[in-house]
Amino acid sequence: MKKNVAIFLSGGGSNMRALVGAMNAAHPGRPALIVSNDAQAGGIAWAKGQGLETLVVDHRPFQGDRVAFERAMLAALAPHKIDLICLAGFMRVLTEVFVSPWQGRMLNIHPSLLPKYKGLHTHARALEAGDQEHGCTVHLVTDKLDDGPILGQAHVPVEADDTPDVLAARVLKQEHRLYPLVLERFLNGITEPIFLNADLSQP
Ligand code: GRF
Secondary structure, three states: OOEEEEEEEOOOOHHHHHHHHHHOOOOOEEEEEEEEOOOOOHHHHHHHHOOOOEEEOOOHHHOOOHHHHHHHHHHHHHHHOOOEEEEOOOOOOOOHHHHHHHOOOEEEEEOOOOOOOOOOOHHHHHHHOOOOEEEEEEEEOOOOOOOOOEEEEEEEEOOOOOOHHHHHHHHHHHHHHHHHHHHHHHHOOOOOOEEEEOOOOOO
């Protein structure tokens, strides 16, 4: 029986699309629910167009009260019988109120080779540091930001003339390879991390 996966996003949702695409083929997960804190998120419009079930809990009426927002999210999620959450560009920091009931059942993708560059502006920071390689990480979520056991990483080279945007695009392409693969492995009970190198011969 397939596991019900909820995907959380705040933006265009290209990682969500990659996850949905993989789950629509032979995969142990089913894209049961697409969740956002923003009704205008591009990913929500796309998901609706695909006939996927969506849920929006707008954080703004909570006026910075993270605990109240997270309690509302937990309550809204409860009827959906979700087995696993994939955070995919979900731009709200989650506290232990939300994380603790989902700990061990919630993954995140972060655009750096963690533990390097937790938080924002990861591509600019990698360039400023003069790194020769960069990449992305899928990890289990804990209540510490961009922390938690690593389940997989994809490495990309940094080129001499890279800008943050060029580097971000190179990393994003690998995010779309890494996340569906790690999700599949995780749902099959594999928690040993996997490390991918970018195959730059692929278009
Ligand atoms: C990705 O780079 C992801 O790693 C980061 O936010 C971005 C989301 O992109 N957390 P998208 O909405 O999946 O296109």
